[in-house]
Amino acid sequence: MSNLLHLDASARRKSFSRELSKAYATTWRAAHPDAGYVYRDLAADPVPHITEAWTELCDYVLAHEITDISRYGEAVRTPAQEEAWTTLKPMLDEVVAADVVLIGTPMYNFSIPSSLKAWLDQITFPKMSLKGRSFVVTGARGGAYGPGTPREPVDHEERYLRDFFKGHFAVEDVTFIHTELTNSLLDPAIAHLRDKHEHSRQAALAEVTR
Template identity: 60%
Template sequence: MPALLHIDASARRRSVSREVGDAFAAAWREAHPAAAYVHRDLAADPVPFIDEAWTQLCDHVLEGSEDGVTRIVDLPSAARTPAQRRAWGIVEPLLTELAAADVVLIATPMYNYSIPAQLKAWLDQVTFPRMSLKARFVVATARGGAYSPGAPKERFDYQERYLRDFFAGHFAVEDTVFVNAELVNSRIDPGLAHLRERHEESYAAALSTARRLGGEY
């Protein structure tokens, strides 16, 4: 039975990234009515930053691995001290959700050209050296400006670039799909008001793409 892990990272309770992500999730759940669905809201339920005990878990797992590959099943035994067991207590539910997922949907805004701190905290908690996952990743984004190919600010996009490289480098996932809604700030910034029509087009296209992909995955 397929499983979807849906991650929301926006600090806003109502946001464009949440709307685009919800469009994918709704279509996916309609296509898979009996499937498992887990929603984790990183704004409502923040994940703590990793600490030294977490790094020690990493060290112990690598030390005990003959081929240098991290296996999730080995992690509980790597927690040898009270602090490491507390660290594992944080990691375990997050990692269980991730390992069980066939599709991971991440809905995130762009903050300061990159990703929110709460999403980075989640990534740090669930990522150990040389892991591999079975999941496919879909990222639904909202960006205040325009960062698509050819846009003046294309080179400042450290959101898609970072996540694409992260999933490829750590999880060996090479086919992450991005659904981007751009120029969201044209809704509130008078200096971008002349771009509102372009935003509405981008927003409508993102919703349509998200619904289509949700039905296909």
């Protein structure tokens, strides 16, 4: 049975990244009616930052060359490490069980929200492979950061996530779908780009449902 892990990271309850991730999840679940589904709202229910005890777990896994994710619990030796493990284990289990990981996230200050970074830090261990899974990122950006645009070089959202998923998790199937120019709805200086924003939004909605 297939499983979908769905994460949202936008601080806004009504956001374009949430709109896209919801459309994707709804379409995916309709196509897989018997599939498992887990949802996490990383903004409404923030993941705590890693602690020193978490780093000790990480050090143990690395020093003992543990590559089997199911064995990470062997690193627990102290009460503080037990607390850290209790926090991260449910999140780790969700990722391991997923066939598709769906992440709805805006771009904040050229990168990802701290809520998403905290989740990534919690579930990531050295030499950890999630090969065979698919990652889908539905994003929203205030400006235009696509190929050939003046701001393409400062897109540290897609570039970071793509490099991370492929370079660290060995995930080859990574898809990004963005709604761009969302700030045109608020910023008078780029209000003339609202038609381009709406075109981007509709194209993104068509892509996630496809």
